[in-house]
Amino acid sequence: xxxxxxxxxxxxxxxxxxxxxxxxxxxxxxxxxxxxxxxxxxxxxxxxxxxxxxxxxxxxxxxxxxxxxxxxxxxxxxxxxxxxxxxxxxxxxxxxxxxxxxxxxxxxxxxxxxxxxxxxxxxxxxxxxxxxxxxxxxxxxxxxxxxxxxxxxxxxxxxxxxxxxxxxxxxxxxxxxxxxxxxxxxxxxxxxxxxxxxxxxxxxxxxxxxxxxxxxxxxxxxxxxxxxxxxxxxxxxxxxxxxxxxxxxxxxxxxxxxxxxxxxxxxxxxxxxxxxxxxxxxxxxxxxxxxxxxxxxxxxxxxxxxxxxxxxxxxxxxxxxxxxxxxxxxxxx
Numbered sequence: 001x002x003x004x005x006x007x008x009x010x011x012x013x014x015x016x017x018x019x020x021x022x023x024x025x026x027x028x029x030x031x032x033x034x035x036x037x038x039x040x041x042x043x044x045x046x047x048x049x050x051x052x053x054x055x056x057x058x059x060x061x062x063x064x065x066x067x068x069x070x071x072x073x074x075x076x077x078x079x080x081x082x083x084x085x086x087x088x089x090x091x092x093x094x095x096x097x098x099x100x101x102x103x104x105x106x107x108x109x110x111x112x113x114x115x116x117x118x119x120x121x122x123x124x125x126x127x128x129x130x131x132x133x134x135x136x137x138x139x140x141x142x143x144x145x146x147x148x149x150x151x152x153x154x155x156x157x158x159x160x161x162x163x164x165x166x167x168x169x170x171x172x173x174x175x176x177x178x179x180x181x182x183x184x185x186x187x188x189x190x191x192x193x194x195x196x197x198x199x200x201x202x203x204x205x206x207x208x209x210x211x212x213x214x215x216x217x218x219x220x221x222x223x224x225x226x227x228x229x230x231x232x233x234x235x236x237x238x239x240x241x242x243x244x245x246x247x248x249x250x251x252x253x254x255x256x257x258x259x260x261x262x263x264x265x266x267x268x269x270x271x272x273x274x275x276x277x278x279x280x281x282x283x284x285x286x287x288x289x290x291x292x293x294x295x296x297x298x299x300x301x302x303x304x305x306x307x308x309x310x311x312x313x314x315x316x317x318x319x320x321x322x323x324x325x326x327x328x329x330x331x332x333x
Contacts, residue, residue, distance in 0.1 A: 007063045008303070008304065008307055011307070014261070014263060015064075016263055016265055018065065018069070018265075019065050019069070019264065019265055019266070019267060020265075021068060021267050022073065022267065022269040023075040023084070023269060024269055025042050026073045028140075029074065029102050031124070031137050031140075032170075048269060048270070048271050048286060052290075053084060054088065055296065056271075056289070056299070058091060060303065063300055063304065064093075066096065068094060068097055070085065070097075072101075082109070082112055082113075085117075086116045089117025089118070098118070098119060098121070099113065099121050101124070103146075103149055104140065104145060106145075106149065106151050107148045110151040110154070111151075119158045119159070121152055122160075122162075123149055123162055123163065125149070125178065125181075126167075126171055127171050128177050128178065133145075136171065149185070149187075150185075153187060160187040161190055161249070162187060166191055166215055168209070168210050175191070179246075187246060189246065190236050190248075190250065190251055191248075191251070192253075193211060193252050194208060212250040212252045219248065224242035225239040225241055226239060226240050228240050237250050259312065270286060271284060272284060272285070283309070
């Protein structure tokens, strides 16, 4: 089954060709917008094995999905993860194998990832000030991440993008610094609005959320930016920066939802096929994988059937909708 003859089309006519696979809910950081400082992670028996994750990925590619993104938690801290990534990189019909990471492992793994077939990497980076970086990640070391970024750049991936979440009163004074760091390296950068997933203990999201319109206004005071039609796997809206190679992206799930063009679903590490980032509509794939481990057709049928429950849009701040209590590390990137 190729992308030209897709089977994954929801009831609103959207063609699903992009899947985000969570490899772990664990992380070596504790970013303040992603999780609480004290977290309870899933026991091993409740998460998909690497073999089960591979079976899910293979089923999706056989249904016409041509883009897979590996997420977490921090995907690169899972034991023996490179064996899975090497196998995923050989899947027929896969055009892009992407990775979202906090960068902590990239100094040693950038070259193996490139050799395994990873095309594009997104690296979370919210501050260039060591103390502030530590405050935002609670456990991270900025120099370790910057070395990882530089290692990835040196390996020549098709695309590298920095992802920055701007929080009011915390790092909103670093918008231009982060942009100019990306420009210096010749990589892209995307500013992402903080999403209301889980009850974080560090701050009130209502007080800290900075809209991307505010971020764009700060940048436009110094740089000439122009909207461009740049096709990517995800929902970023991109701008060019006059005289510079780097592209500037904005992901605005709160202020400007992009649901009408949604082409993706997520598989959590516990085996839930999550049909929407901002809703709880899901199908349990783990149970099926363990009850019928050798029945790939049953797995594909379950995935196809799940498209019927993919909602039209999310309602992050609609009081009539259920509160999203899962954290971003549980959602998968």
